[in-house]
Each structure stands twice: as C-alpha cells, then as structure tokens.
Amino acid sequence: xxxxxxxxxxxxxxxxxxxxxxxxxxxxxxxxxxxxxxxxxxxxxxxxxxxxxxxxxxxxxxxxxxxxxxxxxxxxxxxxxxxxxxxxxxxxxxxxxxxxxxxxxxxxxxxxxxxxxxxxxxxxxxxxxxxxxxxxxxxxxxxxxxxxxxxxxxxxxxxxxxxxxxxxxxxxxxxxxxxxxxxxxxxxxxxxxxxxxxxxxxxxxxxxxxxxxxxxxxxxxxxxxxxxxxxxxxxxxxxxxxxxxxxxxxxxxxxxxxxxxxxxxxxx
Amino acid sequence: xxxxxxxxxxxxxxxxxxxxxxxxxxxxxxxxxxxxxxxxxxxxxxxxxxxxxxxxxxxxxxxxxxxxxxxxxxxxxxxxxxxxxxxxxxxxxxxxxxxxxxxxxxxxxxxxxxxxxxxxxxxxxxxxxxxxxxxxxxxxxxxxxxxxxxxxxxxxxxxxxxxxxxxxxxxxxxxxxxxxxxxxxxxxxxxxxxxxxxxxxxxxxxxxxxxxxxxxxxxxxxxxxxxxxxxxxxxxxxxxxxxxxxxxxxxxxxxxxxxxxxxxxxxxxxxxxxxxxxxxxxxx
Numbered sequence: 120x121x122x123x124x125x126x127x128x129x130x131x132x133x134x135x136x137x138x139x140x141x142x143x144x145x146x147x148x149x150x151x152x153x154x155x156x157x158x159x160x161x162x163x164x165x166x167x168x169x170x171x172x173x174x175x176x177x178x179x180x181x182x183x184x185x186x187x188x189x190x191x192x193x194x195x196x197x198x199x200x201x202x203x204x205x206x207x208x209x210x211x212x213x214x215x216x217x218x219x220x221x222x223x224x225x226x227x228x229x230x231x232x233x234x235x236x237x238x239x240x241x242x243x244x245x246x247x248x249x250x251x252x253x254x255x256x257x258x259x260x261x262x263x264x265x266x267x268x269x270x271x272x273x274x275x276x277x278x279x280x281x282x283x284x285x286x287x288x289x290x291x292x293x294x295x296x297x298x299x300x301x302x303x304x305x306x307x308x309x310x311x312x313x314x315x316x317x318x319x320x321x322x323x324x325x326x327x328x329x330x331x332x333x334x335x336x337x338x339x340x341x342x343x344x345x346x347x348x349x350x351x352x353x354x355x356x357x358x359x360x361x362x363x364x365x366x367x368x369x370x371x372x373x374x375x376x377x378x379x380x381x382x383x384x385x386x387x
Numbered sequence: 388x389x390x391x392x393x394x395x396x397x398x399x400x401x402x403x404x405x406x407x408x409x410x411x412x413x414x415x416x417x418x419x420x421x422x423x424x425x426x427x428x429x430x431x432x433x434x435x436x437x438x439x440x441x442x443x444x445x446x447x448x449x450x451x452x453x454x455x456x457x458x459x460x461x462x463x464x465x466x467x468x469x470x471x472x473x474x475x476x477x478x479x480x481x482x483x484x485x486x487x488x489x490x491x492x493x494x495x496x497x498x499x500x501x502x503x504x505x506x507x508x509x510x511x512x513x514x515x516x517x518x519x520x521x522x523x524x525x526x527x528x529x530x531x532x533x534x535x536x537x538x539x540x541x542x543x544x545x546x547x548x549x550x551x552x553x554x555x556x557x558x559x560x561x562x563x564x565x566x567x568x569x570x571x572x573x574x575x576x577x578x579x580x581x582x583x584x585x586x587x588x589x590x591x592x593x594x595x596x597x598x599x600x601x602x603x604x605x606x607x608x609x610x611x612x613x614x615x616x617x618x619x620x621x622x623x624x625x626x627x628x629x630x631x632x633x634x635x636x637x638x639x640x641x642x643x644x645x646x647x648x649x650x651x652x653x654x655x656x657x658x659x660x661x662x663x664x665x666x667x668x669x670x671x
Binding site for chain 2: 239257318370382
C-alpha cells in the first residue's frame with residue numbers, strides 16, 4: 120500500500136508542481152526554469168495575464184490538428200476494423216500488422232521520414248507540403264489511425280452478432296440495422312479510439328518538430344522551444360490551463376462512455 | 388456476406404500502405420547517399436554512411452546508450468507501474484475511479500509539461516534537494532539535468548501512464564478465485580503476489596515491457612530536455628544531424644539504424660517469449 124501511495128506521488132508530482140508554480144510571485148520566477156520556486160513564496164495570477172499570443176495560437180493549431188487527425192483516423196480506422204474483424208480474409212493477420220506498423224516505428228523516425236518525403240515532393244512536383252498544415256495533418260493521421268483501428272476492432276470482437284440478426288428478423292433493413300443496432304454498440308470503441316487519437320496528436324513533439332513551419336508550431340513544440348531558448352514563467356500558466364482542459368476532457372469522456380470503456384479498449 | 392465486409396479494407400489499406408511506403412522508402416533511400424555538405428547529397432548509392440556509423444566509436448556509443456537508457460527506463464516503469472495497475476484492478480472502493488483518472492491525466496499531459504515540473508522539483512534549492520540536504524542524506528544538491536539518470540526519469544514519466552493502462556488490462560484477466568485459492572492454502576499476500584499473480588501476468592508484462600521499450604527508443608523530448616546536450620541518444624542525434632549539420636543522408640542512416648535496432652530487439656523479444664513458451668496467446 121505504501122508502494123502504491125509513493126507511486127502516485129511520483130506520477131503526479133510534476134503536474135502538481137507546474138500548477139502550483141504557475142501562481143508563484145514574480146520575484147522568484149526567473150527567466151530560467153530552474154529558478155522557479157515551489158511551493159510559491161508569494162501567490163499571484165500575473166503570469167496568466169502575460170501568456171503571449173503565440174502560445175494561444177499554438178494551442179489553437181494543436182486543437183484543430185488533433186480534432187482533424189482524430190476525425191480522419193475514424194474515417195480510416197472504423198471501416199478498417201470492420202474489414203479486419205468481419206472480412207474473414209486469409210491474410211488478415213498480415214493486414215492487421217501493416218495497419219499497426221506506425222506504432223512500431225520510433226516517432227522521431229516518423230517525423231524525419233515525412234519531412235524528407237515532403238522535400239522530395241516539393242522538388243519533383245508542384246505539391247509543396249513543407250511546413251504546411253496539410254503536411255502536418257497527414258503525418259499525424261499516419262501516427263494516430265492505429266489507435267482507432269485497434270479500439271474499434273476490440274469492440275467488434277466482443278460484438279454479439281445475434282443482436283443484428285434479431286433486428287433483421289424483425290424486419291429492419293440492413294442500413295437501418297447498421298444505424299440503429301451496430302453503430303450504437305460500437306460507439307464506445309469509436310469514442311475511445313478517437314480520444315486516444317486526439318491525445319496522441321495533441322501531446323506529440325517529435326513528429327511536429329520536424330514538420331511545422333517555424334512561425335506556426337503546435338503547443339508542445341512551442342513549449343519545447345520556450346524551454347530550450349527563452350523560458351518565461353507564463354509557459355507554466357498556459358500549461359496549467361492545458362492541464363485543466365485535459366482534466367475536463369477526461370471527466371467528460373468518463374461521463375459519456377464510462378471509465379471501463381476508456382480503460383478496456385484504450386491500451387490497443 | 389463475408390466478401391462484402393472485406394471490401395471495407397480497400398481504402399484504409401491503400402491509404403495506410405501509401406503513407407507507410409512513401410514515407411519510409413524516401414528516408415531509407417536517402418540513407419544510401421553520402422552527404423556533400425550544405426544539405427546536398429552525392430548522386431550515387433553507397434554504404435558510406437552505414438560503414439561510418441557502424442565503425443565509428445562515437446555512433447556505437449550513442450546506440451548503446453540509447454538501448455541501455457531505454458532498457459533501464461522500461462524495467463523501472465514496469466516495476467513502478469505493475470503494482471499500481473494490479474491494486475487498481477482489484478480495488479472495489481469508489482476512489483478507484485478517481486485514482487484511475489489520475490493515471491489517465493498523467494497520460495494526457497504532454498511530456499514537456501511534466502519535464503517543467505521535474506526541473507522545478509529537482510533544482511538546486513527545490514523541494515527534493517532541500518529535503519535530502521536537510522536530512523543529511525546527500526552532501527551537495529543532486530542534479531538530474533545532463534545525466535543519464537535524468538533521462539531515465541524523463542522516459543519513465545513519458546511512458547508510465549501508458550504502461551499502467553496496458554498492465555491494468557493484463558491484471559484484470561487474473562480471476563480473483565485463483566488468489567483466493569492460494570490464500571486458503573495459507574499463502575501470505577506477498578507470496579500470492581510473487582508466486583501466483585506475477586507468473587500468470589508474465590506474458591502480458593513482457594509484451595508491456597517491449598511496448599514501453601519501443602516508446603523509449605523513439606522518445607526525443609525527454610532526452611533532449613533532460614540530457615541538456617550532454618546525454619546524446621539516437622533521437623537527439625538525428626535532430627542535431629538535421630538541424631546543425633544539415634546532413635540529410637546521415638540523418639536517414641541514423642534513423643534507419645534506430646528503426647532496425649527496434650525491430651531486431653522486438654523480434655528477439657518475441658523469439659525469447661515463444662522459446663520459453665510464455666505468452667503464446669498474447670504475442671501470436
């Protein structure tokens with residue numbers, strides 16, 4: 120039990136410290152992060168007022184990117200899951216392995232690979248994705264789609280086909296059966312997969328680092344640069360806001376689909 | 388009926404294959420070109436970069452350090468993560484939900500924010516050092532930045548949320564009746580954990596270890612920020628080769644070596660698991 124409590128302290132301490140330090144008075148918060156004090160000597164909200172516009176812009180980009188990548192991942196991953204679980208093809212294990220491949224590739228290699236691909240395309244065609252939102256989005260779709268495929272496949276494997284048969288026997292058309300029976304039953308898997316897809320895109324550094332244009336980077340990359348070059352304690356304030364947003368997102372997801380669905384198919 | 392469902396695979400598979408083959412083939416091809424400087428590459432294929440990396444002590448040391456740091460971080464992550472997952476899987480109290488949200492929150496927060504926190508905690512007059520100095524455990528403040536230990540800690544924070552989620556799924560598969568049987572026969576809780584639970588979960592733990600190890604091998608942020616330029620791992624070296632040296636060929640080669648090392652170590656891991664007849668069900 121002691122081990123359990125200590126493990127939790129270990130796990131959550133950095134997040135608690137960031138939230139606490141974001142309220143720390145100016146005289147102790149320096150321009151280098153190692154001068155920031157915890158616990159705060161003096162409490163203040165001034166860092167929240169001083170969050171630079173570039174961090175809000177980065178945050179907006181990350182949110183749009185995450186949502187777009189998650190939606191695209193659903194458009195690719197859901198049909199893929201139906202094909203994998205119900206298709207009955209001989210090569211299913213091989214196809215499943217191919218669809219899972221992005222999980223096996225080190226993320227930094229994904230970043231480099233797409234960067235070089237975009238440079239090559241710009242050299243040999245008129246399609247220039249270097250530093251573009253579309254380029255960033257394509258690489259993120261590659262990165263996150265396996266999470267949707269995995270969690271929807273997991274739900275489909277537990278699916279009771281008799282429920283669909285019952286609907287058909289009772290006179291429902293195929294389309295109606297799909298919309299009214301199949302879809303509602305797989306939604307927990309879809310929500311979970313989409314949530315993980317969003318989160319993996321939203322917290323990614325290595326892929327975005329190589330693909331984003333210097334002027335418009337994602338939020339984690341912006342934080343990364345602020346830490347390497349010009350640290351300002353207002354980064355702690357925006358990090359606290361983002362952490363609060365993540366917590367809200369989680370509680371919302373828990374209300375919507377329940378904790379168990381979130382845990383069961385999450386580790387796809 | 389069956390053939391119709393398999394048609395759903397056409398588009399997803401085509402998209403995935405195009406993205407996979409296009410992205411991976413380009414960098415693998417570039418890895419075969421020697422760099423001429425200023426971002427230009429020699430037109431002909433050669434193994435020049437590969438020979439350089441595999442014979443140069445510097446690159447081999449970086450590869451070895453990456454594997455070591457990832458391996459140690461993965462072992463520690465599982466050692467810390469499995470007990471959490473197990474207790475959570477057995478917990479019946481209503482606090483279980485709140486504790487689970489804690490794990491998920493830690494997963495959902497980007498590693499950069501967690502590293503902010505780590506640096507504040509471990510700075511020279513931060514809480515940890517004041518405690519250790521005050522208690523007389525250490526003579527001078529401990530420093531994580533720029534040390535391999537710091538990188539290991541950063542990697543643990545990067546992976547532990549995912550690891551607990553994976554281990555939780557594994558721990559849930561152990562029926563409570565198995566534990567009760569051992570307890571009825573007089574085994575202590577510690578003994579039940581070590582002799583019953585752990586062996587049953589071993590295949591799942593092994594797969595979890597490989598997953599965490601893979602994440603660590605590709606992790607760039609922890610090593611870049613906590614390594615402080617003094618601890619070089621392959622992902623950091625790749626970024627520097629591009630950013631400071633502008634050698635795309637060499638960066639491709641190092642990426643290829645990283646990718647092949649990860650794949651080889653995974654194949655070896657799966658081979659060992661099969662060989663000892665553990666985890667057939669999970670790995671297959």
